[in-house]
Amino acid sequence: MAKAYERIADELRDAIRAGQLGPGDRLPAETDLAARHRRSVPTVREALRLLQDEGLIEKQHGRGTFVRKPRTRxxxxxxxxxxxxxxxxxxxxxxxxxxxxxxxxxxxxxxxxxxxxxxxxxxxxxxxxxxxxxxxxxxxxxxxxxxxxxxxxxxxxxxxxxxxxxxxxxxxxxxxxxxxxxxxxxxxxxxxxxxxxxxxxxxxxxxxxxxxxxxxxxxxxxxxxxxxxxxxxxxxxxxxxxxxxxxxxxxxxxxxxxxxxx
Amino acid sequence: MAKAYERIADELRDAIRAGQLGPGDRLPAETDLAARHRRSVPTVREALRLLQDEGLIEKQHGRGTFVRKPRTRxxxxxxxxxxxxxxxxxxxxxxxxxxxxxxxxxxxxxxxxxxxxxxxxxxxxxxxxxxxxxxxxxxxxxxxxxxxxxxxxxxxxxxxxxxxxxxxxxxxxxxxxxxxxxxxxxxxxxxxxxxxxxxxxxxxxxxxxxxxxxxxxxxxxxxxxxxxxxxxxxxxxxxxxxxxxxxxxxxxxxxxxxxxxx
DNA sequence: GAGTGGTCTAGACCACTGT
DNA sequence: CAGTGGTCTAGACCACTCC
The missing domain is CATH 3.40.1410.10 (Chorismate lyase-like)
Structure with a gap:
């Protein structure tokens, strides 16, 4: 069985790749994600960190977590x-x-x-x-x-x-x-x-x-x-x-x- | 005041850069580091994750945490x-x-x-x-x-x-x-x-x-x-x-x- | 079996953003 | 002020490595 934080990360990554979450969109709050998956907040944070390390999302303290926009090359x-x-x-x-x-x-x-x-x-x-x-x-x-x-x-x-x-x-x-x-x-x-x-x-x-x-x-x-x-x-x-x-x-x-x- | 996990990471990073910890050396166990800094284990793990993301260390489940060796280019x-x-x-x-x-x-x-x-x-x-x-x-x-x-x-x-x-x-x-x-x-x-x-x-x-x-x-x-x-x-x-x-x-x-x- | 890192919980409190 | 993410605790239990 896959680890909880990987399953949460996979679900979000799939949503981003499929375009259900586009660049600039806000992800659900950590507490929301925790409640939806019946997991603790630190577990959700672990999942978000994975996506952040892949460069897929960007966290903004006090505002939320967002899908990253490609930067001007x-x-x-x-x-x-x-x-x-x-x-x-x-x-x-x-x-x-x-x-x-x-x-x-x-x-x-x-x-x-x-x-x-x-x-x-x-x-x-x-x-x-x-x-x-x-x-x-x-x-x-x-x-x-x-x-x-x-x-x-x-x-x-x-x-x-x-x-x-x-x-x-x-x-x-x-x-x-x-x-x-x-x-x-x-x-x-x-x-x-x-x-x-x-x-x-x-x-x-x-x-x-x-x-x-x-x-x-x-x-x-x-x-x-x-x-x-x-x-x-x-x-x-x-x-x-x-x-x-x-x-x-x-x-x-x-x-x-x-x-x-x- | 700097955050606890940053201070721990800084200390270890300095030790690695100064050569006190060379490539292949094992770092102290997470519990040891926690005790020495009077912090919880998750805080120490946060510090180690920073160093891991910088490519400085490598964790091996069940064996320990090691300073990374440069790979053959x-x-x-x-x-x-x-x-x-x-x-x-x-x-x-x-x-x-x-x-x-x-x-x-x-x-x-x-x-x-x-x-x-x-x-x-x-x-x-x-x-x-x-x-x-x-x-x-x-x-x-x-x-x-x-x-x-x-x-x-x-x-x-x-x-x-x-x-x-x-x-x-x-x-x-x-x-x-x-x-x-x-x-x-x-x-x-x-x-x-x-x-x-x-x-x-x-x-x-x-x-x-x-x-x-x-x-x-x-x-x-x-x-x-x-x-x-x-x-x-x-x-x-x-x-x-x-x-x-x-x-x-x-x-x-x-x-x-x-x-x-x- | 002893020692290590990996996963996870259930909270507390802080810091920042917007209204 | 409410809502968000950031930091941290004190532990539990699991999985892996080595002796």
Missing amino acids: VLRTNLRHQWEKNRAREPEQERLRTGATEHATGLQVNDLVFHASYGEAKADKSLAEAFGVAEGTTLVERVYRTRYAVETAPFALVSSYLIRDMVAENPDLLDETKEPWPGGTQSQLLTLGIELDRIEERVTAHPPTPEEAEELELPPGTSVIVLRKISYDTDNRAVEISDVTLPGDRTEMLFTTHLERW | VLRTNLRHQWEKNRAREPEQERLRTGATEHATGLQVNDLVFHASYGEAKADKSLAEAFGVAEGTTLVERVYRTRYAVETAPFALVSSYLIRDMVAENPDLLDETKEPWPGGTQSQLLTLGIELDRIEERVTAHPPTPEEAEELELPPGTSVIVLRKISYDTDNRAVEISDVTLPGDRTEMLFTTHLERW
Whole structure:
């Protein structure tokens, strides 16, 4: 015989999947569900927790339990990399007109980039390995959030790293007041004579840590996508690394691979 | 004042992050934790559930609660697509020698592909849109699981679709007994004169449904990566679509984007 | 059999939302 | 204020693992 809380959860899940309970609808109160199934309230709460962990429902203290609405998805595509590379050689005036984020996500200029912090950091083991330098090497670090204007929750947390000694020739790159860099990183790297050859992106997913949940305003029942982007120049050196944390329930990534013709 | 279960969870999480409790270590019994914090057992269980949802711990009925070990990760890279394309034109004997999965994941031939089902299906709305055909169009459907030999849990659930009318010219493609297709899909498409131009992969992440959790043997506190791969031929037609479900805690995806030289 | 986590009860009281 | 979910108690009994 199935457990009581599973039976309650199954009944509600079926109702949601069948559309008897649509997005935004309120579920019966916990006391009602308990009475209907002749179970205690904690048992009902156990059932609701299952559905919450699956991302199907959302609880609102004092108001009730609701079927979750799908959130607006943001598309992130690797076509942006070639676009940014082309853009890097355009006149500065043209570059200032449009930001890279809008193009990458398909959204308009309502997007905002908040510059949160800028400074130096020492390479930890993972960064040192990726850059191919010694642990403890000094890096330039930028940390920022990307936010969709009509919502409060950011849709990306980004930490971006450069090797300080490599970029020291251009003082603008070390000058905090020059933020945000007009034309993006590729344009700035060009001032150092650096041309990018390829970009590697590693993607994993996991449930959010409490810190990630708070920063991305993630409700229980969502996942986090972690992306590490490594840019290599034409000498095959790793010149820039970005760690990006994305909310899984509102991010869609599109990678296009072009194949050589026969 | 912080809630009791949060304080207990914080204490344990700190101990794990600091390394006082390492991977595989057993946590104190729930009754012990309750006594130490002068709280009831359900309160302690609430704290443990938090950590479980974060993927930090794993409960084993009758044995105890343990700090989770990171699972062996499987790397999936888009370099495989070019590799498979090159392979498609090699002699059949050579193609039979190695499977595509081994190369794609970096694992050896211990991998197994279980063919679970093979048949026809009608295009639902999402597939019809992606293929650019009418809803209800007949498709050839293959459903299979990829498993790592030394573990019981599969690391991928795959549903692969072709348009039946497009592949009908080659009876081998409709013949179940010819499975697994020697040389992979690209090799078979070549027999129809179809050459692939590019591959699009869309990636999202979400918490597992009960069905996914069961099939992939996912413990609570893991995410699922969903990947839809669309292959386009040189006439820009979508010729093959695969929906791949991957366990988030053991999958790493690597996408390399090559940029045009200046 | 001893020890562990899993399920469940029947309540109490608190905190938040809306009227 | 009434109604909702959030936290917590003090126990009971079951199911599983290991010795």
